[in-house]
Amino acid sequence: MRVAERARTAPPGAWIEGEGYDDTLLADQRHPNRHDLDVVAPDHPVLLWHVSHHVCAVNSRALALAHITRETPDGYRGLEGHIVRDADGEPTGVLMERGARLRVNEVQPPLSVGQIVAGLRDVHDDYLAVGITSTHDAGVGGRVGPTEVEAYQEATVAPSFQLRVRGLLRVELVQDYLEGRAETDWAFVEDYQTRRFGTRSIKITQDGSIQALTGALHDPYHCDPTRTGMLTMEQERLDALVLAAHRAGFQVAIHTNGDRSIDSALDAFERAQAASPRPDARHRLEHCQMATEAQLDRIARLGVYPSFFVKHVYYWGDRHRRLFLGPERAPRISPLRSAQQRGIRFALHSDCPVTPLDPLFGVWAAVNRVTREGDLLGPEQRIGVEQALRAYTADAAYLAFEEQEKGTLAPGKLADLTVLGADPTAVDPLEIKDVPVEMTVIGGAVVWARPGAGTGV
DSSP, X not given: OOXXXXXXXXXXXXXXXXXXXXXXXXXXXXXXXXXXXXXXXXXXXXXXXXXXXXXXEXXXXXXXXXXXXXXXXXXBTTBOOEEEEOXXXXXXXXXXXXXXXXXXXXXXXXXXHHHHHHHHHXXXXXXXXXXXXXXXXXXXXXXXXXXXXXXXXXXXXXXXXXOEEEEEEEGGXXXXXXXXXXXXXXXXXXXXXXXXXXXXXXXXXXXXXXXXXXXXXXXXXXXXXXXXXOBSSOHHHHHHHHHHHHHTTOEEEXXXXXXXHHHXXXXXXXXXXXXXOOTTXXXXXXXXXXXXXXXXXXXXXXXXXXXXXXXXXXXXXXXXXXXXXXXXXXXXXXXXXXXXXXXXXXXXXXXXXXXXXXXXXXXXXXXXXXXXXXXXXXXGGOOOHHHHHHHHTHHHHHHTTOTTTSSSOOTTSOOOEEEESSOTTTSOGGGGGGOOEEEEEETTEEEEEOTTOOOOO
């Protein structure tokens, strides 16, 4: 985390923000607390993100700036959250979910358009190098609001920016409109339909992270029978937001990890369609990790489409089985085979920066379901290589309403493709993750090539 090192060089009072601490690195507690951080950075406000990005730890100075005290309620701006407190009722500095951490985020210095553009340019080639031609940003506006849309507009019109980006707008950007308090909140959406960036989707988060114990479950966590996670919104509010976005013609994508949040999202989708029938809405469930067989039946019936976070099998599968979900529920995370058997079209994703970008690693995880410790987790939910490839190409394009221009190679479609060093359908399934990307082609032009690779296409 290197907080102490950064505190020594940062200007007085400057914020120190760190990414991705992992609770497995901590010997006697799941999260660092304000006392830990005060020792190494007493003169700077500090915010450290848990690897899930659903929980953060802050120091006393950050709590003071955000006016978080023992009297501060957990929720904020209609969002649920949890301010962890010690035995005396004082905040420990651990803030769980947006309803708890938003107060801190609001007092952090906002990022400028220029800073965001610089960040987009910094990571641009990382996407191309793993063969990605199009990507979803499933949280546009979550940090600094419309500034993020402006940054995408500026970055993606530059000739050097080749990656195609589909933005899912955070509901906070348009909720004043959705809840009847404004008339023009989302007028800017149509202004930013460029050749590299566009959106027609609204993103809502309805629970947290399983590894942070905030994913909303029907049954308690295996390691803590007192906890079942949390829903981010009351059902009535979720229903109202989904219905308003649905009526306005937007696709709605809802973050759902636990089975309780999946039911909540499906309830909202079903009520929206009953109130205002709309064919081919293609509403989505993001992550959809703990979908039950009955929920998959309902997903198929309602015409809802999951994007599964299958890399969880590798990165957290062992801990899900031992700690979070237990040996009965853990093997069912990302039930791809069950979805396939019902004819459900689905996509796969990395949730970067929670896990690395590499799509071939996601294909490998879907085909093999091997954990970090080398065990099999739910082998009955494995799918074939061709189905996994479709989930990153043709079916992913379908979930984005882009099947007429992307996802397969055909006359009239965009010439976006990835050239691999071996056929992933022909190699040993355990070697799929090691297949090299030779070049990435967007619009018929080679935009990235492995050093030493030829560029004839």
